[in-house]
Amino acid sequence: MTQGNRIVVILGSIREGRINDRVAAWVAGQLSMHGFAPEILDPADPDLLHVQIGDQAAVARLRQRMAGADGFVIVTPEYNHAEPGTLKTLIDSVTAEWWARPVGLIGYGGISGGLRAIEALRVILAELHTVTIRDTLSFASPWRRFDAAGRITDPDDAAAAEAAMAVFAHRLRWWADALADARVARPYDRPDDEDADGHEDDGEGGGTGGARSAAGAGGA
Numbered sequence: 001m002t003q004g005n006r007i008v009v010i011l012g013s014i015r016e017g018r019i020n021d022r023v024a025a026w027v028a029g030q031l032s033m034h035g036f037a038p039e040i041l042d043p044a045d046p047d048l049l050h051v052q053i054g055d056q057a058a059v060a061r062l063r064q065r066m067a068g069a070d071g072f073v074i075v076t077p078e079y080n081h082a083e084p085g086t087l088k089t090l091i092d093s094v095t096a097e098w099w100a101r102p103v104g105l106i107g108y109g110g111i112s113g114g115l116r117a118i119e120a121l122r123v124i125l126a127e128l129h130t131v132t133i134r135d136t137l138s139f140a141s142p143w144r145r146f147d148a149a150g151r152i153t154d155p156d157d158a159a160a161a162e163a164a165m166a167v168f169a170h171r172l173r174w175w176a177d178a179l180a181d182a183r184v185a186r187p188y189d190r191p192d193d194e195d196a197d198g199h200e201d202d203g204e205g206g207g208t209g210g211a212r213s214a215a216g217a218g219g220a
């Protein structure tokens with residue numbers, strides 16, 4: 001069995017003074033404790049920032065950082081009931097790097113704890129051929145919970161978060177290993193009706209989209 005250890009932890013916020021670093025530091029530490037090899041991918045990294053304006057050199061660097069990962073964990077705030085626009089742009093900037101990978105979702109925010117951002121991301125990530133992990137972590141008012149080094153200050157709060165992380169990591173482990181095996185056994189290739197960028201033919205101009213839609217409706 002293959003071990004799918006390489007997990008890229010993607011931050012959602014590039015805001016100055018963001019709290020994202022603290023939450024992501026805690027998440028990366030926890031993933032290490034559960035046997036994964038986490039790597040932080042920060043959209044505010046100067047090497048990646050110009051992904052936001054479609055700079056192709058920056059997009060190539062982003063692809064390189066994501067290539068060959070066994071899975072992803074997105075740690076994101078909620079902005080107006082969804083993920084930040086910067087995160088959406090980053091997600092939209094790559095295609096095949098996502099395919100057949102598990103994605104764990106960890107949110108934070110006001111009283112909603114980022115849950116609506118998490119659920120919004122599931123729809124987007126399904127389009128990119130990922131499997132989102134059912135179990136999530138959610139932090140309401142993280143500024144009251146995390147210190148500057150990414151530690152959860154209250155012991156009871158820390159214990160509860162670690163228990164939730166144990167479940168999350170258990171599920172991520174199953175999917176990361178299972179999909180690592182599956183990709184070796186059978187490469188996740190492109191069906192005939194996808195173009196080189198991984199975008200499905202929309203059926204206009206006599207393509208196969210109509211037939212595919214009909215089959216999709218029948219199989220739902």
Ligand SMILES: Cc1cc2nc3c(=O)[nH]c(=O)nc-3n(C[C@H](O)[C@H](O)[C@H](O)COP(=O)(O)O)c2cc1C
Nearest residue numbers: 013015018019020077078079080081109110111112
């Ligand atoms: C423009 C904006 C919209 C926000 N909308 C929500 C929201 O809909 N729900 C929520 O729980 N928190 C919301 N918040 C609170 C943020 O999730 C919170 O400030 C968080 O710390 C932002 O993450 P960051 O500090 O890493 O950038 C919003 C914050 C901003 C700046």
